[in-house]
Amino acid sequence: xxxxxxxxxxLTLGDPCGIGPEILALALRDGAVPGGxxxxxxxxxxxxxxxxxxxxxAVLDAPDEALAAPPHCIPIWQPPGLPAGLADLPWGxxxxxxxxxxxxxxxAAVSLVQRGEAAALVTAPIHKEALAAAGEPYPxxxxxxxxxxxxxxxxxxxxxxxxxxxxxxxxxxxxxAIEGVTFDAVLSTIRIAHEAARxxxxxxxxxxxxxxxxxxxxxxxxxxxxxxxxxxxxAAARAEGIDASGPHAPDTVFMRARHAPDHPGEFDIVVxxxxxxxxxxxxxxxxxxxVNVTLGLPFVRTSPDHGTAFDLAxxxxxxxxxxxxxxxxxxxxxxx
Amino acid sequence: xxxxxxxxxxLTLGDPCGIGPEILALALRDGAVPGGxxxxxxxxxxxxxxxxxxxxxAVLDAPDEALAAPPHCIPIWQPPGLPAGLADLPWGxxxxxxxxxxxxxxxAAVSLVQRGEAAALVTAPIHKEALAAAGEPYPxxxxxxxxxxxxxxxxxxxxxxxxxxxxxxxxxxxxxAIEGVTFDAVLSTIRIAHEAARxxxxxxxxxxxxxxxxxxxxxxxxxxxxxxxxxxxxAAARAEGIDASGPHAPDTVFMRARHAPDHPGEFDIVVxxxxxxxxxxxxxxxxxxxVNVTLGLPFVRTSPDHGTAFDLAxxxxxxxxxxxxxxxxxxxxxxx
Numbered sequence: 001x002x003x004x005x006x007x008x009x010x011l012t013l014g015d016p017c018g019i020g021p022e023i024l025a026l027a028l029r030d031g032a033v034p035g036g037x038x039x040x041x042x043x044x045x046x047x048x049x050x051x052x053x054x055x056x057x058a059v060l061d062a063p064d065e066a067l068a069a070p071p072h073c074i075p076i077w078q079p080p081g082l083p084a085g086l087a088d089l090p091w092g093x094x095x096x097x098x099x100x101x102x103x104x105x106x107x108a109a110v111s112l113v114q115r116g117e118a119a120a121l122v123t124a125p126i127h128k129e130a131l132a133a134a135g136e137p138y139p140x141x142x143x144x145x146x147x148x149x150x151x152x153x154x155x156x157x158x159x160x161x162x163x164x165x166x167x168x169x170x171x172x173x174x175x176x177a178i179e180g181v182t183f184d185a186v187l188s189t190i191r192i193a194h195e196a197a198r199x200x201x202x203x204x205x206x207x208x209x210x211x212x213x214x215x216x217x218x219x220x221x222x223x224x225x226x227x228x229x230x231x232x233x234x235a236a237a238r239a240e241g242i243d244a245s246g247p248h249a250p251d252t253v254f255m256r257a258r259h260a261p262d263h264p265g266e267f268d269i270v271v272x273x274x275x276x277x278x279x280x281x282x283x284x285x286x287x288x289x290x291v292n293v294t295l296g297l298p299f300v301r302t303s304p305d306h307g308t309a310f311d312l313a314x315x316x317x318x319x320x321x322x323x324x325x326x327x328x329x330x331x332x333x334x335x336x
Numbered sequence: 337x338x339x340x341x342x343x344x345x346x347l348t349l350g351d352p353c354g355i356g357p358e359i360l361a362l363a364l365r366d367g368a369v370p371g372g373x374x375x376x377x378x379x380x381x382x383x384x385x386x387x388x389x390x391x392x393x394a395v396l397d398a399p400d401e402a403l404a405a406p407p408h409c410i411p412i413w414q415p416p417g418l419p420a421g422l423a424d425l426p427w428g429x430x431x432x433x434x435x436x437x438x439x440x441x442x443x444a445a446v447s448l449v450q451r452g453e454a455a456a457l458v459t460a461p462i463h464k465e466a467l468a469a470a471g472e473p474y475p476x477x478x479x480x481x482x483x484x485x486x487x488x489x490x491x492x493x494x495x496x497x498x499x500x501x502x503x504x505x506x507x508x509x510x511x512x513a514i515e516g517v518t519f520d521a522v523l524s525t526i527r528i529a530h531e532a533a534r535x536x537x538x539x540x541x542x543x544x545x546x547x548x549x550x551x552x553x554x555x556x557x558x559x560x561x562x563x564x565x566x567x568x569x570x571a572a573a574r575a576e577g578i579d580a581s582g583p584h585a586p587d588t589v590f591m592r593a594r595h596a597p598d599h600p601g602e603f604d605i606v607v608x609x610x611x612x613x614x615x616x617x618x619x620x621x622x623x624x625x626x627v628n629v630t631l632g633l634p635f636v637r638t639s640p641d642h643g644t645a646f647d648l649a650x651x652x653x654x655x656x657x658x659x660x661x662x663x664x665x666x667x668x669x670x671x672x
Contacts, residue, residue, distance in 0.1 A: 173549045173559025178511060213509045214611035223509025251615035255622065263622070275550035277612060279587035284617045286591065286599075 006035060007119035007334075008066035008075075009327060010109040013040030014124025016086045016098045018308025019318035021048030024124055026320040028074045029055040033327040036122070037066035037075035039109040041101060043087035045076050051316045063117045079108030091314030094127060099134030102126040103144065110148045113299045120300035120334040122327045125308045145297055154296035155192045157269075158282040158305065159329060162258045165270045165278035166193045166295060177274035181212055181225055186233035186271070193269045194242045196295040200333045208253050208267035209234050209246035210277060216247040230273070246271075254281035291326045293333070300334045302326040342371060343455035343670075344402035344411075345663060346445040349376030350460025352422045352434045354644025355654035357384030360460055362656040364410045365391040369663040372458070373402035373411040375445040377437060379423035381412050387652045399453050415444030427650030430463060435470030438462040439480065446484045449635045456636035456670040458663045461644045481633055490632035491528045493605075494618040494641065495665060498594045501606045501614035502529045502631060513610040517548055517561055522569035522607070529605045530578045532631040536669045544589050544603035545570050545582035546613060552583045566609070582607075590617035627662045629669070636670045638662040 011033065014020025021040070025048040027033050037060060038045055049055040056073040060066055069075035082104055083097040106126075112118040123141055131138060138144040146154050157166045168189045169180035190207055197205030209230060210216075213223035220227060226247040237244040245267075246253070258281075259265035272278030282290055283305075290305035304322035312318045347369065350356020357376070361384040363369050373396060374381055385391040392409040396402055405411035418440055419433040442462075448454040459477055467474060474480040482490050493502045504525045505516035526543055533541035545566060546552075549559035556563060562583040573580040581603075582589070594617075595601035608614030618626055619641075626641035640658035648654045 171550055171554075171558060173553070174510070175514060175559060177550075178514075214507055214513075214615075217509070218507075222507060223511060250612040251619050254616055255619050258620065276586040277616065279550075280590055280613065280616050281620050283587050283591050284594065284620050 006067060007117070008063050009033065009036040009331060010063070010112050010118035010121050011036050011038050011327065012105045012109045012121070012123045013038060013044065013102065015102050015127045015130055015308045016041060016044045017089050017091055017093050017095060017130070017313060018125055018127060018310055019313045020124030020126075020308065021045055022051050022313070022316055023304070023318050023320040023323045025049045025052045025055050025074055027324050027327065029072055030320075031071050032320070032324045035067055035119075035331075036327055037063060037069070037077055039077055039079060039105045039112070041082050041086045042076055042078050045074055047087045049074055051314055053316070063112055079104060092310035094129045094133060096130065096133040096135075099127065099130030099132070099136060103131060103134060103136050106141070106144060107148065110145065110299075120302070120330040122323070122330050123301065123303040124323065125304065125306065127308045127310070141303065142294055145294060145301060149297045149299075152296050152298070153188060153192065154294050155189050157193070157196075157293040157295050158279055159291050159293055160282055160285070160325070162260055162265070162285070163254060163270070163282055164268065165254070165272045165282055167275060167278050168271060168273050170275055174274065178212065178225070181229060181273050183229050183233050183236075186230055186273075187236050189271050190233065190237040190242060190244050191240075192296045193271060194237070194244075197268055201335070202268055204243050205269060206267045207237075207242065207244045207269050207271060208248050208257055209244055209271040210250045210253050210273055211247035212250075212273045214249075214251070216249045250277055290322060291329045293329065300330050302330040302333070342403060343453070344399050345369065345372040345666060346399070346448050346454035346457050347372050347374050347663065348441045348445045348457070348459045349374060349380065349438065351438050351463040351466055351644045352377060352380045353425050353427055353429050353431060353466070353649060354461055354463060354646060355649050356460030356462075356644065357381055358387050358649070358652055359640075359654050359656040359659045361385045361388045361391050361410055363660050363663065365408055366656075367407050368656070368660045371403055371455075371667075372663055373399060373405070373413055375413055375415060375441045375448070377418050377422045378412055378414050380437075381410055383423045385410055387650055389652070399448055415440060428646035430465045430469060432466065432469040432471075435463065435466030435468070435472060439467060439470060439472050442477070442480060443484065446481065446635075456638070456666040458659070458666050459637065459639040460659065461640065461642065463644045463646070477639065478630060481630060481637060485633045485635075488632050488634070489524060489528065490630050491525050493529070493532075493629040493631050494615055495627050495629055496618055496621070496661070498596055498601075498621070499590060499606070499618055500604065501590070501608045501618055503611060503614050504607060504609050506611055510610065514548065514561070517565060517609050519565050519569050519572075522566055522609075523572050525607050526569065526573040526578060526580050527576075528632045529607060530573070530580075533604055537671070538604055540579050541605060542603045543573075543578065543580045543605050543607060544584050544593055545580055545607040546586045546589050546609055547583035548586075548609045550585075550587070552585045586613055626658060627665045629665065636666050638666040638669070
């Protein structure tokens with residue numbers, strides 16, 4: 001049986017009271033997400049369509065109809081069991097029903113991707129407190145998706161057109177991040193990055209591992225984690241046949257990895273040891289193009305690099321750029 | 337008496353066995369340093385001129401003759417007392433006489449700047465071990481210049497056309513850098529940055545102070561240095577009338593400060609808490625344009641952001657780009 005060359009792209013609604021619905025409406029209106037369809041609530045999307053100046057909504061009976069939807073409309077597939085009255089909730093407020101609907105759309109979309117009915121998952125932003133109000137035990141997307149995928153180990157990747165960086169540690173103080181840079185954490189980050197990049201179609205992904213200290217420790221003069229932890233983890237990864245290199249000086253490895261028209265990058269992915277080491281270079285050229293990718297899941301999942309922006313919700317002024325970049329990257333990674 | 341509008345720019349030779357002489361020759365040959373003259377050894381510069389294909393050398397009796405030197409030549413002023421035979425030393429080797437000559441040229445150039453005979457100081461790279469072999473007690477430029485200026489407190493600034501960042505801590509492990517982020521260190525960095533920028537001609541420099549932790553601590557959730565140390569130092573600086581703001585989220589403050597044709601930066605200088613926080617964004621777009629500036633001295637001093645590159649010395653293949661950027665920035669800062 002020939003492999004299907006095109007599957008639709010599942011776009012989850014996000015929190016109905018945040019900017020998710022309206023940035024989805026803008027992106028689809030502008031034809032910026034070919035083959036994309038919203039997994040969400042019809043009334044909520046109609047409200048969002050009105051906010052951005054009126055966009056036709058195409059109700060799908062099945063996800064694969066998304067590929068035949070007319071251009072510049074909002075194809076939507078509504079999963080069963082969403083709470084009633086979502087489109088009457090005030091913009092920019094935390095509501096249990098909003099959290100409930102956001103989670104239900106994610107579960108339904110994951111199930112579509114797992115059944116092979118969608119190519120990949122692109123998630124609009126959800127609100128942690130609305131999720132908690134709905135009684136969900138997950139602090140955010142990552143933990144919910146991890147659970148739906150059977151408890152796999154995941155890592156956060158930040159990407160734009162020029163740079164892809166995967167983080168060993170994330171949302172902890174810099175002091176605790178240093179403690180979190182262990183042999184196991186570094187090795188498993190390298191492995192997850194390698195496996196993910198193989199699935200995107202890179203036969204031998206070139207993975208650069210950043211040091212923790214200035215000049216990657218300058219031979220032990222400025223810290224020894226490179227010799228005691230990071231170096232050995234790289235050696236272990238190489239022994240498994242992974243093309244991992246480093247530890248590299250943090251202040252130049254991102255520049256070296258940068259892919260630009262006049263600058264072919266030396267590496268495919270950079271493993272960063274802590275949040276700001278990886279996020280400063282990814283964000284340096286402008287937030288709008290940053291995309292968040294969850295590595296380690298058995299499917300491709302991307303999301304824009306911003307939150308629900310409750311203060312902007314319902315104004316139609318939020319930018320769909322990061323969502324569009326997330327959808328484009330999901331399509332690209334899923335094709336591998 | 338009217339203020340002189342133009343003074344020559346003093347360019348120190350650097351280590352005679354490194355790439356300093358030849359990048360000076362290239363920059364001057366190409367007319368890229370108007371009004372610049374070398375403070376160095378004539379024979380060494382003749383050797384460097386030959387290496388880059390032959391450039392005429394114009395020997396000056398006094399520095400102010402540099403302004404009248406013909407274009408595309410190497411104006412050189414030789415200070416008294418340099419060791420003999422410098423041009424016979426092998427390229428790319430550590431030698432006590434090379435260290436002695438490098439230090440003597442720096443001392444002579446500082447004295448010219450202090451006497452008002454040169455606008456600013458641009459230093460070509462020196463070699464730490466050659467300096468030590470010469471019996472100099474200084475590990476590098478910074479400490480020697482600090483001493484010549486009477487023991488002032490200095491900070492390292494890294495700059496390119498888009499971004500200027502001053503570092504609270506420099507060459508220590510990340511663990512020790514965290515310990516080095518104290519109230520006094522942050523406040524004095526802000527003050528030094530403010531004073532320097534005022535001297536460059538900015539009436540009220542906008543100084544952004546980066547946090548130490550992800551999201552600047554997220555209200556204490558990811559670390560408390562923002563509340564206990566950095567915030568109070570910013571408040572103290574503001575009480576002195578300095579336009580300091582923050583602590584800002586480290587992953588976006590550099591992007592916000594970035595000055596590009598399509599992106600007016602929100603700040604004039606970013607105070608970074610540790611080496612890689614500041615250097616990753618400055619270097620991200622390419623090493624060649626990075627310039628090192630020593631703030632806190634009573635005169636302007638810049639240097640290229642690379643070392644003596646002994647492996648390249650004498651080949652004529654080293655790039656003068658960073659030196660040229662350093663000279664251009666020195667001229668710009670000295671005009672303030």
